[in-house]
Amino acid sequence: TSVTIPKALANSLMGSNVISFWECVAQLFLFVMLGASESFLLTSMAYDRCLAIHRPLLYGIIMSRKLCVKFVAVAWLSGALYSVFHTTNTFSLPFCGPNVVDHFFCDSS
Numbered sequence: 001t002s003v004t005i006p007k008a009l010a011n012s013l014m015g016s017n018v019i020s021f022w023e024c025v026a027q028l029f030l031f032v033m034l035g036a037s038e039s040f041l042l043t044s045m046a047y048d049r050c051l052a053i054h055r056p057l058l059y060g061i062i063m064s065r066k067l068c069v070k071f072v073a074v075a076w077l078s079g080a081l082y083s084v085f086h087t088t089n090t091f092s093l094p095f096c097g098p099n100v101v102d103h104f105f106c107d108s109s
Helices: 005-016 023-056 063-089
Strands: none
Touching: 023 063
16 A cells, blocks of 8 residues: 555546556556565564474574564565566566556556
8 A cells, every 4th residue: 555555646636547657667666575575574573483482492592683684684675676576577578559557556467
């Protein structure tokens, strides 16, 4: 919603339902990046809880602040990298006609 709603609100206020090709590219990139990063962060959180349950005495040693920062950095970088591949592959397909999509939300499906 943080990617699609601002454009939807702007379009409803202006009475338009058009999104340009490059806006569509940016919207899809951010949409996929945030979704993928959230999935990777949830995976890190699951590992954290699993470690706390199965190794409670070693939890404080293994899950240091440095490791948590690494988990977050890897999650965001992995989400961005996945989004680059996904967006590049989606928009490398040939599009006929004008590069204007008659809608406020771009989706790869």
